[in-house]
Amino acid sequence: MVQVSRHDIVIVGGGGAGLRAAIAAAEANPKASIALVSKVYPMRSHTVSAEGGAAAVARDDDNFELHGFDTVKGSDFIGDQNVIEYFVEQAPKELALLENWGCPWSREEDGTVSTRAFGGMTIKRTWFATDKVGFHMLHSLFQQSMRYENIVRYDEFFVTKLLTENGACKGVAALEIRTGDYHAILGRAVILATGGAGKVFPFTTNGAIKTGDGMALAYREGVALKDMEFVQYHPTGLPGTGILITEASRGEGGYLRNKDGDRFLVDYDYGVGKKAELGPRDMISRAIIQEFEAGRGIDDEHGLHASLDLTHLGEAHIMAKLPFVRELARTYVGVDPVHQHIPIRPVVHYMMGGVDTNIRAETDMPGLYAAGEVACGSLNGANRLGSNSLTECLVFGNSAGVHSLEYASGTNEGNEASLRAQAEEEAARVDSLRGSKQGDEKIADLRVEMNRVMEAGCGVYREQETMKIAEKGMHEIRKRASSLHLQDSSKVFNTELVAALELMNMVEVAETLAVSAAHRKESRGAHTCRDFPHRDDQEYLYHTMAYRTEDGPRLDRKDVALGHWEPQERKY
Template identity: 40%
Template sequence: MTTVHTYDVLVIGAGLAGMRSAIAAHEHGATVAVLTKVHPVRSHSNAAQGGINAALTDRGDKWEDHAFETVKGSDYLGDQDAVEILAQEAGNDIIALEHMGVIFNRNDEGRLGTRRFGGQKRARTFFVSDFTGQAMLHVLFEQILQANIPIYEEWFVTSIIKDDDGKCAGVVAFEIRTGRFALFKAKAVILAAGGLGRVYEPSTNALICTGDGMALAYRAGAPLMDMEMVQYHPTTLKGKGLLISEAARGEGAYLLNSDGERFMERYAPNMMELASRDVVSRAEQLEINEGRGVNGCVFLDCRHLGKAFINDRLRQINEEAKTFANIDLAEEPIPIRPGMHYQMGGIKTDVDGRCWDIQLHWKGVPGLFAAGETACVSLHGGNRLGANSLLDTVVFGRRAGKCAADYVKTVNAINVSEALVDIDHDLVTSILRRPSHEDTIAKIRLEMGQIMNRHLSVFREQEGMTNAQQVIHTLKHRWNTVGITDKGHVFNTGLVNTLELGFMLDCAETIIMGALTRKESRGAHFRTDYLDRNDDNWLKHILLYHSTNGAPDVDYLPVRITQWQPQPRVY
């Protein structure tokens, strides 16, 4: 007997986007459940340290300024209608978060205080010390508890199911603790499963960031968009690639090369260290490549900020520096380098989180929604501004939740066969039956991560990427035969990691395809064989569809431009 759970709206993932959408769907009258492979407060939204942007118009900021800087930051690949929504609605969402209990930093008058972040001329980043993501995540979890929304904690989704009309009808998932499968019937599924950082090695991302949402949607027939736009963060630690927040530079830290020179003067004389991330990362990599680094790193210098200030505003970052690099920021500059951090691309959605087009300009999956890093609205285009990702999760998480709650009122009860569970159950059984031998999922993942970091990083070119494409192709074959030692059903982490690796290989393939397709340099996608931005040919999005016979199918969508015509991008 198959266990069946039925809800109007099922949210996959319990980070900020997932929980925000669940609360919104609940408030709009839908029956909602959240299904997540880790406990909600373990989600990677935790890692967002620096803050959340908003132009609060009642204190003299203009939403248009925020929107323009976001569009400029995106290297004009962001859809401007979406960016306008983001900037216009940000203020209300910040206030809503405050009302829920987020302990945003205050100014002397007890009102919300701000700090400055990269790519922006004005301080409009609201924050909680330097653990803003964590402070928000825990508060949203509190709200989920208060609303009594059921959480399927430590459940793993194996596929999205569709009914005979091709509409999304729910998911198949198993409980990690028992290995038991169940069918979740839902009229709407919101994918909020986060990023894909582990496709790269190293990455700032947590080990759970394995592109599950993107791969699930892609396999179900929804398009992925702008997958080539992978952000390298300018300040990551050597080794495992842990992140040092942009808050450090926002609060005034310098970047120095091995000569002790503030080299950003040569790359972005106005914005200096606070130019867009793609610009700063490229500058750093050039300094390193031209011999002005030390052991593959340049330096982040906070010493002039003073001990007291660092303790007050950059406490966690300093803790992290002490623990993981053995450096006290108040006393020594810390070696940093660009490191893989964020996927600007993702599951194509409209401004309400729909993964299908109600005007039918592009193909998608009705009933499927996405929000957060999994999704691509597109806000961030070629490069995301710091402190826009938290904002993305709450604005578009809320919108997706509301839209899903409205949508489910228009569709009839779900009718799908319970036998769909058997397909995934059989796959898992076959994985468990494979003998374990010399090849391991760890080896495959490492090879994938390294080749991606070599050829799909700050600087890219045709030959390297083609090479990576071939390697991923081979790795996919190896994945089909790799076995694990644990044959059990209870908390089989090897099994979970195997399935995650399958998702990641799909993601890697689409990143490479997008990058090979886009023959220009824009935002984070910088090709040494196509040095310039080419608005005539490439001011457009790249859509990738899953095909059963090898490479992804490519399609294009125009960038939606409202009021800001593309200009040269100077910081």
């Protein structure tokens, strides 16, 4: 039997964006009931792993125009300029609120908040709490959220379906992981805040929970996934694990070196100019791969890699600004950055694409909102600037919370019997999957195959031929994912069942990624085609929209919102 509960707003995901949305809605109307549904306890959300900082204008020599232009240029001119303008204007207020809520931002002697340099940013505007910014933001938000009695948490509930009525979203169906029971959590509006989908790739900074759940939920209901071809490779991940070494390492003065010990970003022309190590992520990741191809990579027990040199910063500076980097390097590659270079290589980090949204965090489906990495409001375009994404969670989490509440007050709560019936049907589907011996595909093996296909086809450098192979490969893997072989028939905390559902989400998302990538025959931002090495504004200055069909994604296009920043050659 499905258990039914009713709220005004249902938020899926308890990371930075979900918590911010919950607090915004709870404050806007203390009488509104806000459900916060997450497959993990909120403090486990992947926001916790963000390290370097959050961007917002904070100094007298900075302004919105500069932050805006840096972001547009970083996006390779495919970010929506109205969204970017809104974002940079809202950003300082949001980070100040976090301060008021206890976030331990690092400080100057005069008591003001410190800022640091970051890639692609012309001014120091990245607020930081040493190098555990995501952790501190997440915990500050989570702890703050506990004051609001009208935020009702559903911890370790896995949402598997959106419930709809006449094309509008009216709630979610969720598996209570601990008991195996099914719930219809009804609301007049639903906000997706489930994060990205890095786990479709084998080598990623992302935690195990980043499986594209919210993207798949929306996509199955006919909402477009936008700009999925743009995948950010972070230049500095630890070999083997993919653990993130923050860009703040370079913001604080670190160098990237090749096997000859040369600062290749200075010695060779990779388009980053004087910015060198503070160039944008897409360009630096490409530079590292080119160093490998030129035979200047380092090949040892860590595999092929380049190195990050912090030794000249000194122990005191590293301990004051980058203590977590030191802890990670020591623990996971056995290197002390005070004395040794850290082995690094480009690693999948962030999805610029996601559920198509606008400035109000609305999707095309009435009552459905999205914020944070799951969404593509087109802030980031073809390449996100480091430290814009934590702020994005706050700005658009707030937008989603406020606007969904406005919408909810003017719409009906839906027909409970019909919504319950949809949840019953979903419960039956998932029940039949639990312990199902129908198919013969193993979850772990199929996941590895998906990872292999995606890495081969949609890496830092792409080619038509390999992308087409990935497209075909993902199409087949998606089909195969409907015949999984499961062995665990227990109802209690069945993580095999959850893994199966997550895999089914990932294959949908990965297929849109491969298809969208093969379609874009140009190089823009993070999408770099060897056979089409130039940006082509004549043909491709638009957003890619992927709609679900049984046979695979159907692609469409959407105009980019241009503005007063004219597209120009992207050189630093």
